[in-house]
Amino acid sequence: MVRRWLMFLGVLAYAVGSIATAQGDALARPKYAIRAGKVLTMDDQNRVLDHVIIFVADGKIERIVPEKGAKIPDGYKVMDHSNHWVLPGFIDCHSHTATNQSGDLHDYVWLTNPGLRAGDLIQVDTFNNNRAIAGGVTTALLIPGSGTNLSGFGGIARHGARTIGEAVMRSPGSLKIAQAGNPERWYFGKGRSYMNYNLRQTLVKARRYWKRWSDFEAGVTKTRPAYDQRWEDFRLIFGKLIPASVHTQMFQVVSKSMTMLHDTFGMKLMIDHGTFDAYKAAALAIERKVYAIVGPRVWWMDEQDRTINSCAGKWWDAGLRKVGLNTDAGVLPQEDLRLQGTLSVKYGWQTYPALEGLTKTAAEILGVDDRIGIIAPGRDADLVAWTGDPFDCRSGVERVFALGRVVYEASGRRLY
Template sequence: MTLIKNARVLTMEQANEDYQTIDVLIENGKIKKLGKITSKKAEVIDAEGAILLPGFIDAHCHLGLWEDAIGFEGADGNEMTGPIKPELRAIDGINPRDRNFQDALSGGVLAVSTGPGSANVMGGTFATIKTHGGRIDDMILMEPAAMKIAFGENPKRVYSAKNVSPSTRMATAAELRQVLYKAKDYYEKKQSKKVEDRPKFDFQMEALIPVFEKKIPLKAHAHRVDDIYTAIRIAKEFDLKLTLDHVTEGHMMVEDLKKEQVGCIVGPSFGTRSKVELEHKSFETAKVLTEAGIQVAIMTDHPVIPIEHLNMAAAYCVKVGMDHYDALKALTINPAEILGVADRIGSIAVGKDADMVLWSGDPLDVQQEVIWSMIDGEIVYRRP
């Protein structure tokens, strides 16, 4: 057992809360008890008044799929040999020994949803994993976690250069509908009581069964207003779960997003407006959506923003007026709920995994740093 004492804690269990000095008892990698605790059996960690929060969660990145500083050999995020690739699995490409995993721990990011990029209309499945471990199979929180789809400039740019569909937004939507109709038919026939009516095994279609079972959402790369509407339209047509990722122009359609109540994973708001569909990129997007009652998570899209700077992405949202506690929720409980793993991570609560970070001060202050990061009750990173 481990007992953390004298920490100022934000559990992220409340709609709003102040720091409270409480003890945290950990046993077998889980949070066993919160409150004023004494134990003769536990190893005591004295937090000395530092700030304890649940580990941060990056709900959209490509950690381990675009490795650091090794070029082509470490670029495994986009299989650009065909626009429809549902059968691809992130866990088969993630290198957990990429040094960016250590960077994640140094920035308090203890879990990520990582997966294929946006070159393809349908790119394969994401995995939600913890950021410590030498073997990906031992790091999984949820796999598959989502089916990546992409709208807008990226797929049309990639495939128009090959003189292959899609080269327009119309074709992107048509390619997506075509595979979803095929998968829906496959899924329905597979449930037939008559063996002779069941379809012949199809590797691609098998990958889409969890989508039609509503076990995982479509994870839609969409920046522009029209692309966001298309993602929503298609998800509704097939009655599928959906998350909206990037949502760059979400602040321009807030009332409609409020009606839809789809989880929005916003960012990356750092960086240049490198293409037309990013012309309205703003740190205010997360603020505006949150104030409208929409559940928001903030992403890095690593390696677009280095994974260790997830807290700074939230800090800039606070700078333009986002509530400080809402920004912390967008790094903790909100992404946990959007990703469907809030039963294990995202807050400090009895029964959840002991995945916590001790900060020297306010995590959204650039001058503060991670003292240590803990996963499953074990300290896996200490500041130098």
């Protein structure tokens, strides 16, 4: 009997050790020396580097050196992209499918839902996210839908992650607000006056909670406020640590979003959609340092001057420099984010600002630009090797690195 137990324990120990070894291998972050023909760093100096080597270790970019004369230390695996462009992974700032959902995430009950957190649904190795990776998207903001005026908080999801800890880059990552263009249909039907009234009442309560805690932490008051889960995440909103993603489109509604949510409540805003004639509010956005994350509609027929225009391009032409794009997945799949850029450029936007909108600008508004969005030493190694210009439909993704690991290779099975 004793021998049987010892044999059983030995087999069990071997099995546990094998599983632990397999998990360790899966979580390992190899060292790479990536030979790149052209690197668009997307940094503040707008540097484009030709014929360089990007050294990657422990999930981070170590250094970038000219390829000529460079020595590759032992332990680094060479990845040859001498004929390719390397860019930061694209960032989709508006997704409802960055989880296992097959369609839109519409999980709410009331006209305002302050306690809901979509970030809790972020998962790893899902169909949607793997398809996104093949399209060059390595990060997405997962948010609830727009069927109510305040549908809850979103979370920033890392595609290609191996654990939930890696996948959840930040949660909460934003507050989702919709001021018109869907919530009217909730329950028995609403008008804009009632929607704005009800939303304002919710935000007033949330701001009071934030103010009580701010005063306590600053020593203005001595009594510790009671914790309330419904309002706790709003401390990040009113502290301007995370933005509000505002489903708002036409000029009048976009203007109201800025005067109400920014001016009255002091929120950090990104206009999420900003289509049709929304660009006419560009002067207000510039003054308030508001971002416009345009999509899924990227072109608009202006019946006044009878022209077809790029929605993002019109914001840019009006002077706003903080412009990005989204897919509103599942309106469009996340992997179509590059197509959003392609069409925006086709209808009048400039190529380099459009690339910024999918990388650096997107990372800035989400507050994660210290980690992703540009290629520089110390940043996360979320890198995509393209066969050429991402906005040229003849180009495709050759290889994707997420947190320093290879998570997609077209040589195995090209999807796009």
